[in-house]
Amino acid sequence: MKLGTKLTLYLSFIIILVLSGYGYLDILSRRDVLVRKMKAEVRSTGQTLRASLERISLPSEMEYVQGLINAVSEYERNFGVIVYYQERNLIFCSNSLKEGNEPYLDLIKGSIREDRPEEVFGAYKEVPIFSYTFPLKDRRGKNIGGVSILQYTSFMEEDIKRAKWSIFIAILVLIGGTVALILAATRMWLTHPISRLMEGIDHLAKGDLDYQIHLNGRDELSQLAIAFNQMAVDLKKAQEQIIRESGTKLELERNLRQSEKLATVGQLASGLAHEIGTPLNIIYGRTEMVKRRLEDEGIKKNLDTILHQTERITKIIQQLLGFVRKKKPEQNALDIITILENTLDLLDHQLQKQRVRVTKDLRDSLPPVIGDPDQLQQVFLNLMLNAIQSMPEGGTIRLSASPRKTSREGLEGNQRLYLEIDVEDTGAGMEKEVIQNIFNPFFTTKDTGTGLGLMVTQGIVQDHEGWIDVESGVKKGSVFKVYLPCLEGEVKSDEQES
Numbered sequence: 001m002k003l004g005t006k007l008t009l010y011l012s013f014i015i016i017l018v019l020s021g022y023g024y025l026d027i028l029s030r031r032d033v034l035v036r037k038m039k040a041e042v043r044s045t046g047q048t049l050r051a052s053l054e055r056i057s058l059p060s061e062m063e064y065v066q067g068l069i070n071a072v073s074e075y076e077r078n079f080g081v082i083v084y085y086q087e088r089n090l091i092f093c094s095n096s097l098k099e100g101n102e103p104y105l106d107l108i109k110g111s112i113r114e115d116r117p118e119e120v121f122g123a124y125k126e127v128p129i130f131s132y133t134f135p136l137k138d139r140r141g142k143n144i145g146g147v148s149i150l151q152y153t154s155f156m157e158e159d160i161k162r163a164k165w166s167i168f169i170a171i172l173v174l175i176g177g178t179v180a181l182i183l184a185a186t187r188m189w190l191t192h193p194i195s196r197l198m199e200g201i202d203h204l205a206k207g208d209l210d211y212q213i214h215l216n217g218r219d220e221l222s223q224l225a226i227a228f229n230q231m232a233v234d235l236k237k238a239q240e241q242i243i244r245e246s247g248t249k250l251e252l253e254r255n256l257r258q259s260e261k262l263a264t265v266g267q268l269a270s271g272l273a274h275e276i277g278t279p280l281n282i283i284y285g286r287t288e289m290v291k292r293r294l295e296d297e298g299i300k301k302n303l304d305t306i307l308h309q310t311e312r313i314t315k316i317i318q319q320l321l322g323f324v325r326k327k328k329p330e331q332n333a334l335d336i337i338t339i340l341e342n343t344l345d346l347l348d349h350q351l352q353k354q355r356v357r358v359t360k361d362l363r364d365s366l367p368p369v370i371g372d373p374d375q376l377q378q379v380f381l382n383l384m385l386n387a388i389q390s391m392p393e394g395g396t397i398r399l400s401a402s403p404r405k406t407s408r409e410g411l412e413g414n415q416r417l418y419l420e421i422d423v424e425d426t427g428a429g430m431e432k433e434v435i436q437n438i439f440n441p442f443f444t445t446k447d448t449g450t451g452l453g454l455m456v457t458q459g460i461v462q463d464h465e466g467w468i469d470v471e472s473g474v475k476k477g478s479v480f481k482v483y484l485p486c487l488e489g490e491v492k493s494d495e496q497e498s
Helices: 003-053 062-073 102-114 154-205 220-293 297-318 336-346 348-353 373-389 453-463
Strands: 078-085 090-093 118-124 127-137 143-152 332-334 356-362 369-371 395-406 416-425 467-472 478-485
Touching: 003 062, 003 078, 003 127, 003 143, 003 154, 062 078, 062 090, 078 102, 078 127, 102 118, 102 127, 102 143, 127 154, 154 220, 220 297, 220 348, 220 373, 332 336, 332 373, 336 348, 336 356, 336 373, 336 395, 336 416, 348 356, 348 373, 369 373, 369 478, 373 395, 373 416, 373 453, 373 478, 453 467, 453 478
Parallel strands: 356 395
Antiparallel strands: 078 090, 078 143, 118 127, 127 143, 332 369, 395 416, 416 478, 467 478
């Protein structure tokens, strides 16, 4: 069976199911509407009768009651009316009801007893009817009797039957028209183009690379025909150039190996350049500070030369980008307070120049950490420099450290004692997207940055079996939390002490 025929059958089957379901639901909906309409009509008649029958005086108005229910029964949809007054045991029946009224008298008595209306579908001498039964009350609210109105259901059934036929005919017309349109559309837009594509594939299999398929349109099959034609052209070119491309491939492989070598060299060079960059910044700052304090013009001239050459070297090394050369850290027991104090001494000039104040929350009994003093100083130097640069109008850096037993996210089962060192600033803060990328190589938000500082910092901390967490928000400042492993058993963590 062809794909177009299958598609037509599947779509037709789905459409038939959908339209049939819709028709069935529409019939149910219309039936419900007609039933509710019939009930509302009977209730309206009942309310009218109730208003009249609850105000009469018996037995003087018995003829009035009989005439009233006969008048109601003359309506073509009403089958009859039964009225029952329980105190005098009076029963009134319309002329259409001569005998067999006992079931409806029982309904009236039940309605009086339960003090609520009753609606029942039934039959009176095999005639389908709907009965609405309700109690009558005197002025004090006491039940004095009841009424049962019987209405034909045949009128409603005829309306439902007419609705069924109209819906059935409409669905048949819709199904027939839809199936015809689907059949014509699948032949025009599916069967014919696929036949042309199959013909083109057969020519291609036989080696006819000049065969072209021409389909009008902008649909996927037309695009497939265009791709087929391009594939045939490409295959023909490939046949003619395979030997030449083999030589080109070898040349490309040689160039690729050379590029990899150059990339490796570049990575090493950029890492070395970044290692030199931070000391150069310190030399530049200290030289500038000394120059401002000296009066000797000759010495100032020499200092200007130093400053100029330092700037020149700094600009050159800032152009070197790549991954950092890693050095295995030393494993020594270190006092983190000493490292932080030494780092602050190195940055004293930058702190004064940027009008940045430093507050410290450092306990005297902090446990020693395991690591390399030079590398850890580089870590905190980078973090503090970033903090200073994030506050061009001045601000505050808060340094704090505390031991805690924890583990890195995802390794909750391997807890050990770490020293958490926080470097917090009051700068502009960072967006979530920036935080996710700050440790990536070459990512920077600074005009003159290389995007390597935080990558170097993270690499050093990871080499020390630690990690860095970052908390930041726009205009809320940033907190860099460095976790470094402690010498176990030296000092209890805050959680243990508590």
